[in-house]
Amino acid sequence: MITVDIEKQLKGYGGQQVLKIAREFPTGSITKIYGPSGAGKTTFLKIIAGLTDPEKGKIVAGGSTWLETRAKISLSPQRRKTGFVFQNYALFPNMTVQRHLEYATNDQQWIERLLKTGKLDTLRTHEPTYLSGGQQQRLAILRALAIKPKLLLMDEPFSALDPEMRAELIGELKPMWKEFGMTVLIVSHDQRELDGITDDELMISTP
Amino acid sequence: MDLTPIWLTLKLAGITTLVLLLIGLPLAYWLSKGRSFIKIILEAIITMPLVLPPSVLGFYLLMAFSPQHGIGGWLQKAFNVQLVFSFPGLVLASVIYSMPFMIGPIKSALQQLPVSLAQASYTLGKSEKQTFIHVLLPNIRASVLTAAILTFAHTLGEFGVVLMIGGNIPGVTRVASIAVYDSVENMDYHSANAYSLTLFCITFVMVVSVFVFNKYKAKSPLE
Structure with missing residues (x-):
């Protein structure tokens, strides 16, 4: 179970806004996060991952306190070790497909399985520049999965995939999430994109 | 033509570049991360040699490290170093004089990298040091090379600073730029031309x- 209760000031187009979310995410659940642009969807994921801190709040994951602003506790992203799929992929231009996964894990069997899942096994020696948008996005997903995270945070992870590839990839990923008991939070701008995949949803909008 | 000043210049430029690479990489990384009053002041001090007359810098270094004064006196007494x-x-002197040429391009390149690169590495459990070595540094290779070449070339051309702090001792501090000046002073235009052409x-x-x-670098996927 992951319990989040946070409050953060956002500098938006229309001036200062407050991102305020109090929510529980049961272990193994898949939650869709949606809302208008600039409402703080990405910021919310980054707060959970420890990449940015809120002004006020508390995050408890699996009995461990990740964040408690009153007690000035904030675990580093390295200690939270969430799987994070960035909206801009954040791939490392100097690393090949295989090297991306080797940077994250030493488990070669797991790397092979991931490469097959993402249909990137024939492109393992390619650097991101030589991959298409969809291939880059799949690599970003595989890299996040490589550390077998308990919590997977995905920011618009399927936006560059065609509907067929998206359905196929999700079909492969869902059993994997179940197998490792991952709790998954997926940000999507398209409310219908994840229909039938998620168990729950969270609408983020600022007042 | 006596080649000693050329070798001395190359040796000085090589050692300066190496020392500045060792100091410059961590310093540029630290400066690239956020702003603070201390960072602004330190960056201004590092940049000063770009605008300060070299003779002014050389004069203050001469005063600071003279065996009769402050730090120089202490170094002489404590370690017998002059x-x-x-x-x-x-x-x-060269390290201080050429520092902006090493720090500037590296800091600027680090600031241009998307923040998400380092963040992605942190979420994979990698430390700041691992992230710097395996992710950031390989992606600013071209800028580090540019900075190293500029530092080397700038050190080759030093005159005012090296003359003030080093003087003109053959085989010890008589670098090529000083050899040019010295040759012209002695009306030896042939040697002056040879040194100048080599430089x-x-x-x-x-x-x-x-x-x-x-x-x-412009072809890099980050551009």
């Missing part, structure tokens, strides 16, 4: 290399 009119003194050719190759590397 920096003025010695090769180590030239290295120290011109070396620096020309260096500047061409910078343009080549910059072109390579």
Whole structure:
């Protein structure tokens, strides 16, 4: 179970806004996060991952306190070790497909399985520049999965995939999430994109 | 032509570049991360040699490291080290004088990298040091090379600072730029021309290399 209760000031187009979310995410659940642009969807994921801190709040994951602003506790992203799929992929231009996964894990069997899942096994020696948008996005997903995270945070992870590839990839990923008991939070701008995949949803909008 | 000043210049430029790479990489990384009053002041001090007359910098270094004064006096008493009119003194002066050429391009390149690169590495459990070595540094290779070449070339062309702190001791502090000046003073235009032409050719190759590397950098997927 992951319990989040946070409050953060956002500098938006229309001036200062407050991102305020109090929510529980049961272990193994898949939650869709949606809302208008600039409402703080990405910021919310980054707060959970420890990449940015809120002004006020508390995050408890699996009995461990990740964040408690009153007690000035904030675990580093390295200690939270969430799987994070960035909206801009954040791939490392100097690393090949295989090297991306080797940077994250030493488990070669797991790397092979991931490469097959993402249909990137024939492109393992390619650097991101030589991959298409969809291939880059799949690599970003595989890299996040490589550390077998308990919590997977995905920011618009399927936006560059065609509907067929998206359905196929999700079909492969869902059993994997179940197998490792991952709790998954997926940000999507398209409310219908994840229909039938998620168990729950969270609408983020600022007042 | 006595080749000693040329070798001495190359040795000075090589050691200065190496020392500045070791100091410059961590310093540029630290400066690239956020702003604070201390960072602004330190950056201004690092940038000063770009705008300050070299003779002014050389004068203050001479005063600071003279065995009769402050730090120089302490170094002399405690370690029996004399920096003025010695090769180590030239290295120290060159490191200070060329520092902006090493720090500037590296800091700027680090700031241009998307923040998410380092963040992605942190979420994979990697430390700041691992992230710097495996992710950030390989992606600013071209800028580090440019900075190293510029530092090397700039050190080759030093005159005011090295003359003030090193003087003109053959085989010890008489670098090529001083040899040119000395030859002209002695009306030996043939030697002056030989030293000048050598310096011109070396620096020309260096500047061409910078343009080549910059072109390579422009093709980087991060641009």
